[in-house]
Amino acid sequence: MTGAPTIPLAVPDLRGAEAEYLTRCVATNWVSSAGPDVDAFERALAAACDVEHAIATVNGSAALHLALVVAGVGPGDLVVVPEFTFAATANAVIQAGAKPLFVDVTEESWTLDPTLLDRAFSQFGDRIGAVVPVHALGHPADMDPLMAICRSHEVPVIEDAAGAIGARYRRAPAGGLGDAAMLSFNGNKTLTTGGGGALLTNRPDWAARARSLSTQARDGAAYQYREIGFNYRMPNVNAALGLAQMERLDEMVAAKRTIAARYDAAFVDAPGIEPMPRADWADSACWLYSVRCATRDSANEMIGALTEARIAARTCWEALSSQAPYIDTHSVLNGVSETLSGTVVSVPCSSSLTEADQDRVVAAVLSWAEAAERLPA
Numbered sequence: 495m496t497g498a499p500t501i502p503l504a505v506p507d508l509r510g511a512e513a514e515y516l517t518r519c520v521a522t523n524w525v526s527s528a529g530p531d532v533d534a535f536e537r538a539l540a541a542a543c544d545v546e547h548a549i550a551t552v553n554g555s556a557a558l559h560l561a562l563v564v565a566g567v568g569p570g571d572l573v574v575v576p577e578f579t580f581a582a583t584a585n586a587v588i589q590a591g592a593k594p595l596f597v598d599v600t601e602e603s604w605t606l607d608p609t610l611l612d613r614a615f616s617q618f619g620d621r622i623g624a625v626v627p628v629h630a631l632g633h634p635a636d637m638d639p640l641m642a643i644c645r646s647h648e649v650p651v652i653e654d655a656a657g658a659i660g661a662r663y664r665r666a667p668a669g670g671l672g673d674a675a676m677l678s679f680n681g682n683k684t685l686t687t688g689g690g691g692a693l694l695t696n697r698p699d700w701a702a703r704a705r706s707l708s709t710q711a712r713d714g715a716a717y718q719y720r721e722i723g724f725n726y727r728m729p730n731v732n733a734a735l736g737l738a739q740m741e742r743l744d745e746m747v748a749a750k751r752t753i754a755a756r757y758d759a760a761f762v763d764a765p766g767i768e769p770m771p772r773a774d775w776a777d778s779a780c781w782l783y784s785v786r787c788a789t790r791d792s793a794n795e796m797i798g799a800l801t802e803a804r805i806a807a808r809t810c811w812e813a814l815s816s817q818a819p820y821i822d823t824h825s826v827l828n829g830v831s832e833t834l835s836g837t838v839v840s841v842p843c844s845s846s847l848t849e850a851d852q853d854r855v856v857a858a859v860l861s862w863a864e865a866a867e868r869l870p871a
């Protein structure tokens with residue numbers, strides 16, 4: 495394999511009208527945080543996710559922070575977030591002045607466990623101000639039971655759909671399943687704007703306040719303000735990229751699913767690894783394809799073998815509640831996130847990944863798994 499280029503993990507797929515639309519931004523001088531592409535991108539997002547309102551933001555973290563603020567989350571509140579997620583989910587809660595309440599995930603989907611959510615409500619009751627299920631790595635959370643529990647307590651649900659654009663839960667698009675949702679368009683996502691995000695909601699009052707808060711809550715053109723706001727609006731130049739990406743969203747998600755299906759078939763019987771689970775309610779967007787190894791050591795050995803073969807691979811999220819920044823928080827755990835920590839390995843799955851490169855990934859994973867099996871325990 496010497497000399498072969500390294501296969502990256504998840505890179506932008508810019509084979510559509512991106513360059514043309516960016517050139518148009520430069521030619522028309524629409525490059526900053528307003529412009530026709532922002533409006534068009536928001537309309538395209540709302541249509542794709544089947545919601546009334548989309549507000550494009552500088553990144554997904556900003557969208558989640560905005561969503562929590564417009565949902566009324568603030569000091570004194572606990573907000574349920576999964577124990578197995580990226581830190582940004584919990585950090586947005588803290589930035590909104592509240593505290594994360596970490597609730598564990600299921601083996602079946604690596605997403606928020608409805609049984610444990612019920613237990614969290616029994617333990618913490620009306621201190622819970624919102625619940626943020628994460629569609630882990632593009633795989634939807636089990637929204638029906640989660641929504642039923644939250645509705646019975648009259649608590650809003652904000653989907654963290656960071657990597658889940660294109661995913662469906664029982665046929666309904668991710669992003670339109672709760673009271674609001676956030677998307678991320680970071681460079682490693684299926685759909686990228688370089689950096690960017692969006693808040694989605696069907697609630698006109700939340701959308702209007704989020705729009706206002708995202709531009710310093712300025713009251714019209716004058717320097718007068720309704721409340722303390724933020725500078726969170728997406729620039730037109732990023733939206734231009736997004737608009738071009740939206741034209742190929744279905745194609746890119748389909749490519750991701752094809753790659754995931756190939757990997758699943760290749761890895762299902764491989765010794766020592768398990769493909770990530772797929773629940774029957776989910777049509778995953780297959781954002782970041784990952785396999786689970788038996789131990790941290792075997793995950794690191796697999797990454798070492800792939801690196802040697804010039805294939806990018808890395809471990810996924812670590813359980814959050816025991817980490818230093820979150821030590822002073824409550825949690826309701828079942829041990830699943832702990833066993834996923836350091837044992838889940840993501841492998842190359844860009845929508846532009848060629849079949850030849852997919853074959854290289856499969857061959858390297860299988861060759862490591864078979865060699866590892868032959869080693870004495």
Ligand SMILES: Cc1ncc(COP(=O)(O)O)c(C=O)c1O
Nearest residue numbers: 553554555580582583656678680
């Ligand atoms: C689950 C999850 N939530 C939130 C975010 C934050 O999104 P952004 O990087 O656009 O701020 C990410 C980013 O990868 C994520 O994976």
